[in-house]
Amino acid sequence: MGKGGGCVPSKKKHPTSAEDAAGTSSTTAPIAADEETHATPTVTESSENAQSVAATLKVFIVFYSMYGHVEKLAKRMKKGVEGVEGVKAVLYRVPETLPDEVLEHMKAPPKAPAVPEIKAEELAVADAILFGFPTRYGCMAAQMKAFFDSTGQLWKEQTLVGKPAGFFVSTGTQGGGQET
Numbered sequence: 001m002g003k004g005g006g007c008v009p010s011k012k013k014h015p016t017s018a019e020d021a022a023g024t025s026s027t028t029a030p031i032a033a034d035e036e037t038h039a040t041p042t043v044t045e046s047s048e049n050a051q052s053v054a055a056t057l058k059v060f061i062v063f064y065s066m067y068g069h070v071e072k073l074a075k076r077m078k079k080g081v082e083g084v085e086g087v088k089a090v091l092y093r094v095p096e097t098l099p100d101e102v103l104e105h106m107k108a109p110p111k112a113p114a115v116p117e118i119k120a121e122e123l124a125v126a127d128a129i130l131f132g133f134p135t136r137y138g139c140m141a142a143q144m145k146a147f148f149d150s151t152g153q154l155w156k157e158q159t160l161v162g163k164p165a166g167f168f169v170s171t172g173t174q175g176g177g178q179e180t
Helices: 017-022 047-054 069-081 100-105 120-125 142-149 152-157
Strands: 057-063 087-093 128-136 165-170
Touching: 057 069, 057 120, 069 087, 069 128, 069 165, 120 152, 128 142
Parallel strands: 057 087, 057 128, 128 165
Antiparallel strands: none
């Protein structure tokens, strides 16, 4: 860190020009930790602010779930997101890449028709996106990777720039890929 650099303040603090002019140097915070303030701040809203607050933000929750575990997580995420006033969550699943015969052999339950599949270009409509998927040998499921690979045009056009995104994962074993 060195002298006075980084996060740790230097022991030799020199007063600022504003402190020199006032002739005082404040060594305490404006409000001590044990003091309480009871003043209620006043908030003035213009008609523009009222309209923006009234607008509903759309958060897409895009997931892949073979056996239903990540789908349950996605539904809980939806419940949490919609607990915020003015925010609406929409569930989408990514397309399945495995043939029906393979899914049958793996004893995977059928996908619920209530949750629609998403196409990459539909992401442009979202205000924010949450992605959920299981891990396979420390990596995301191939179905989610295939979906991400299909977003190349969005990347090229910078369509998703400035949209917040997050991830949630599920693993079958301790340390089964969460670290990646």
